[in-house]
Amino acid sequence: MQKIFKHIGTIVFIGFIILSACKQPAKTIKPGEIWLDNNGVHINAHGGGILYHQGTYFWFGEHKIEGKAGNKAYVGVHCYSSDDLCTWKDEGIALSVVEDTTSMIVKGCIVERPKVIYNAKNKQFVMWFHHELKGMAYKAAMTGVAVSDRVTGPYTYLRSVNPNPMCWPIDYADSLKTKDYNFEQVKRWSPQWQEASKQGVFLQRDYKRGQMARDMTLFVDEDGTAYHIHSSEENQTLHVAELNEDYTDFSGRYARVLEGKSNEAPAIFKRGDKYYMISSGCTGWKPNAARSAVANHPFGPWTELGNPCRGTEKEMQTTFQSQSTYVLPVQGAKDSFIYLGDRWTPENAIDGRYIWLPIEFSEDKPVIRWHDEWSLNTFN
Known part of the structure; x- marks a missing residue:
């Protein structure tokens, strides 16, 4: 009889474990829904990146x-x-803006698209972000850097700069470095304006002070070389800029890529021996059709692959009502990547939603499809 009760007890215990497991929150991702942290608060990490x-x-x-x-x-x-x-x-605020009005990172400035990478040589975490000075709207077009010995911070703000002053891009034609475009006489967005932009009229303009750096991301290659990728030249051309060994400054080596194509929100990742980029057009807070491109090296040349999204016309033309911010490699799952995007709500910024979707590949091209709900098992 005792054995019978013992077996019954075991069965009840197992059933309790199964029932408890069933009651646990499902580990799934629901794009566009409220995403709560461990405190039950909507996650507040817009335009972000993941380390x-x-x-x-x-x-x-x-x-x-x-x-x-x-x-x-x-x-x-x-x-x-x-x-x-x-x-x-919730790990708290990693980098704080300050009350000091003499600081470039004073409250009321613009801090966008922060990304963090780890410098193994210095055992230091390095954060870069798009930085606009208080009261100047988007005229400064700078990038800021901060460091910490702890991944969660606090991060110490170092400086903000316009990248690569007095440096020409690699392989930039000498004939273009001193070309007189008579640019002020050209109508904005005319064919002449667009051609001058493509050739580097804004690059030439900003040569001495340093280049513009708006929407940005970071990428660390397998050899440890780090790159800062940003929208430059009035958002008409992307710059892929190499960082120094400490990851806290620019090395002076950079390339212009997708010249005159008006790309924002770049996100770079590597699959096999190819580098891929997902980006967006320039329509402010309003979503547009995503772009994709591929290269054999971060410096390029980059070949356009078209819109990676698949779905209804509206979904494809608005990237599922989102804008790219990062592409995350999934650990432990080879060639598995997640598209990270933001669904901006500028009228009430805190209510912005996160659009995370698995990336597929078709004929070596990235493909993104909508999922109401999905899990990491998708990659299996």
Whole structure:
């Protein structure tokens, strides 16, 4: 009889474990839905990027506040951590803006698209972000850098710069370096204006002070070389700029890519021996059709592959109502990548949503399809 009760007890215990497991939150991703952290608060990490370090994913993004004012930086860069990409722990503010009005990172400036990489040589975490000075709208077009010995921070702000002053891009034709475009006499967006832009009239204009750097991302190659990729030249041309060995400054080597193509929101990743980029057009807060491109080296040349999205015409023309911010390689799953995008709500910035979708490949081209709900098992 005791054996019978013992078996019944075992069965009940197992059933309890199964029932408890069924009641656990499903580890799935629901693009565009409210995404709660461990405190039950909507994750506040917009325009972000993710660093995988020692078995944990760390998500860094813009901390927004309510209303239109939230499109400026009044708090700083928020950090979250996760082991599974589905449940996230609030790690607090990694980089804070300050009250000091003499500081470039004073409250009310613009801090966008923060990305963090790890420098193994210095055992230091390095954050770069698009930085606009308070009261100057988007005229400064700078990029800022901060460092920390701890992945979650706090990060110490170092400086903001316009990249690569007094440096020409690699392989930029000598004949274009001193060409007189008579640009002020040319009508904006005319064929002549677009051709001059493609050839580098804005590059020439900014040669001494340093180049413009707006929407940006970071990429560290397998050999440890780090690149800062940003929209430059009045958002008409992307720059792929090599960072120094410390990742805290530019080396002076950079390339112009997709010249005159008007790309924003670049996100770079590597699959096999090819480098891929997903980006967007320049329509402000309004979504547009994504672009994709491929190259054999970060410096290019880059070959356009077209819109990676598949779905209805509206979905394809608006990238599922989102704009790219990062492409995340999934650890432990070869050639598996996640598209990270933002669904901006500029009227109430804090309500921005996150569009995360698995990337497929068809004939060596990235393909993104809509999923109402999906899990990492998709990659199996």
